[in-house]
Amino acid sequence: MSKVIIIGAGGVANVVAKKCAQNDQVFTEVLIATRTVAKADKIVAEIKEHMPHSKAVFTTATVDADNVPELVGLINDFGPKMVINVALPYQDLTIMDACLETGVHYLDTANYEPKDVAKFEYSWQWAYQDRFKDKGLMALLGCGFDPGATQAFTAWHAKHHFQEIHYLDIVDCNNGNHGKAFATNFNPEINIREITANGRYWENGQWVETQPLEISQDIYYPKVATRKSFVLYHEELESLVKHFPTIKRARFWMTFGEAYIKHLNVLEGIGMTSIEPIDFRGMKVAPIEFLKAVLPAPESLAAGYSGQTCIGVQAKGIGKDGQPKVHFVYNVKDHADCYREVQAQGVSYTTGVPAMIGAMLMLQGEWMQPGVWNVEQLDPDPFFDAMNKWGLPISELADIELVKD
Ligand code: NDP
Structure with missing residues (x-):
C-alpha cells in the first residue's frame, strides 16, 4: 500500500x-x-x-x-x-x-x-x-516508547479512567543484563547527555530543577522487580503538562544500577562526557563523541541480553465516577524474546515498534491530520490495539500506588 x-x-x-x-x-x-x-x-x-x-x-x-x-x-x-x-x-x-x-x-x-x-x-x-x-x-x-507510548498511556488514562489527572509518574525500568561493565542501551551520546543533565519535574505550574540523579525512590515494577529509580527530565513531560493542564505534578523516573552510576561518575569526573570540543592532534573532538566510539554499539548488546523492561504510567486524580483514583498502565518486554524475533535488545524494540505503529496509523488514516502533533493528542484506542497485536502487550493495574508522593 x-x-x-x-x-x-x-x-x-x-x-x-x-x-x-x-x-x-x-x-x-x-x-x-x-x-x-x-x-x-x-x-x-x-x-x-x-x-x-x-x-x-x-x-x-x-x-x-x-x-x-x-x-x-x-x-x-x-x-x-x-x-x-x-x-x-x-x-x-x-x-x-x-x-x-x-x-x-x-x-x-x-x-x-x-x-x-x-x-x-x-x-x-x-x-x-x-x-x-x-x-x-x-x-x-516522539513516537517511540518514552516519548511515545507513555503519552498514549496518558491519553488512555484521560479517555477511559479519569475526569481529571492530577499527578502523573512515568516509570522506566530496564531490569536487563547485557554482561558488559558499562554500555548504553541506545545512542550513547544522546543517552549520557540526558542522564548527566540536571533533573526537572513539573509542580504547581512550574518546573522544579534538581541535581542529576538527586531524587530517588524504590519502585515496584509489576512482573519484574523492585528497583531504585531516579527522577530525570524527559521530553514528553513538556508536552503532557501542556496538553493536560489539570496535572499538578509530573515526574519521570528511570532505573540505574550501582555499577552504571559508578562508571558514569568517573567518566564525568574526568571530563569524558563533555560536549565541549577539545583540541586533539590538530582536530577538534568532543570527548563524548570519542567515548561513543569506544563504547559498545547499542545493537551489539542484543545477543545474550537477559531480563525484562517495564515501562508504564501511573496517574492519580479524580476517576470517571468522581472518586479519588490511582491507575497504572504498562508494558513488560523480555530482551531475549526481542532478540529471537528481530535480533534486537528490548530498548531498541520498545522504541521501534511504536514508531512502526505510528507510521501505520498515519498511512491508514486513523491518525492522519495536517499539522505537528504529539502522541497524546491522538486517539489512544487504535494505538493500544496495535501495541497488543505487534509485540508490546499492555497491562493495567487498578488501585495500587506504585510511586509514592
Ligand atoms: P544509533 O546511534 O544506534 O543509530 C543512529 C543512526 O543514525 C545510525 O545508523 C547513524 O549512522 C545514523 N545517522 C546519524 N547521523 C546521521 C546523518 N547525519 N545522516 C544520516 N544518518 C545518520 O541510535 P538508536 O537507533 O539507538 O536511536 C535512534 C533514535 O531513536 C535516536 O534519535 C534516539 O534518541 C531515539 N530513541 C528514542 C527512544 C524513545 O523511546 N522515544 C528510545 C531510544 C532511542 P552511522 O551508522 O553512520 O553512525
Whole structure:
C-alpha cells in the first residue's frame, strides 16, 4: 500500500525495518537511507534471511541527513508517502525541512536537540506547525516508547479512567543484563547527555530543577522487580503538562544500577562526557563523541541480553465516577524474546515498534491530520490495539500506588 523511507540504520531502525517487513500489507516498499550504508545492507540481509515470506521490497541508500538538498534529492527519487526518522535528534529539523519541500509526511522518536547544547525542548519543532498545516502534511513527534507510548498511556488514562489527572509518574525500568561493565542501551551520546543533565519535574505550574540523579525512590515494577529509580527530565513531560493542564505534578523516573552510576561518575569526573570540543592532534573532538566510539554499539548488546523492561504510567486524580483514583498502565518486554524475533535488545524494540505503529496509523488514516502533533493528542484506542497485536502487550493495574508522593 505505501512506500516509506527510514532514515538511520542503528538499533531502533533495525526494529522499525523488521516490523515493517512483518507488516507488509501496509509497508510495501521501504528504502533505508543512512550515513553508513553497510549497516542498512546488514538489516536488509537479515530481513531476507529471517523473514523470507515478507512481500515488502527493501532497498538501501547513503544519505547525509544534515544536508537538506541531499535529502530532497533522495525523497524525490524514491517518492515515498512518509519519512520515518530514526537517525539522531540532531537531524530532526533538516529532515522536516526536506519533507516540507517534497510534500511528504514525517515521524520521529526524539525531539530536536542542537549539537552544542544539551537542551531538550519541543519549541523548535512546534514552530513548524503552520508550515505543515498549510501544506496538508502531518509531522508526528516522539513516537517511540518514552516519548511515545507513555503519552498514549496518558491519553488512555484521560479517555477511559479519569475526569481529571492530577499527578502523573512515568516509570522506566530496564531490569536487563547485557554482561558488559558499562554500555548504553541506545545512542550513547544522546543517552549520557540526558542522564548527566540536571533533573526537572513539573509542580504547581512550574518546573522544579534538581541535581542529576538527586531524587530517588524504590519502585515496584509489576512482573519484574523492585528497583531504585531516579527522577530525570524527559521530553514528553513538556508536552503532557501542556496538553493536560489539570496535572499538578509530573515526574519521570528511570532505573540505574550501582555499577552504571559508578562508571558514569568517573567518566564525568574526568571530563569524558563533555560536549565541549577539545583540541586533539590538530582536530577538534568532543570527548563524548570519542567515548561513543569506544563504547559498545547499542545493537551489539542484543545477543545474550537477559531480563525484562517495564515501562508504564501511573496517574492519580479524580476517576470517571468522581472518586479519588490511582491507575497504572504498562508494558513488560523480555530482551531475549526481542532478540529471537528481530535480533534486537528490548530498548531498541520498545522504541521501534511504536514508531512502526505510528507510521501505520498515519498511512491508514486513523491518525492522519495536517499539522505537528504529539502522541497524546491522538486517539489512544487504535494505538493500544496495535501495541497488543505487534509485540508490546499492555497491562493495567487498578488501585495500587506504585510511586509514592
Ligand atoms: P544509533 O546511534 O544506534 O543509530 C543512529 C543512526 O543514525 C545510525 O545508523 C547513524 O549512522 C545514523 N545517522 C546519524 N547521523 C546521521 C546523518 N547525519 N545522516 C544520516 N544518518 C545518520 O541510535 P538508536 O537507533 O539507538 O536511536 C535512534 C533514535 O531513536 C535516536 O534519535 C534516539 O534518541 C531515539 N530513541 C528514542 C527512544 C524513545 O523511546 N522515544 C528510545 C531510544 C532511542 P552511522 O551508522 O553512520 O553512525
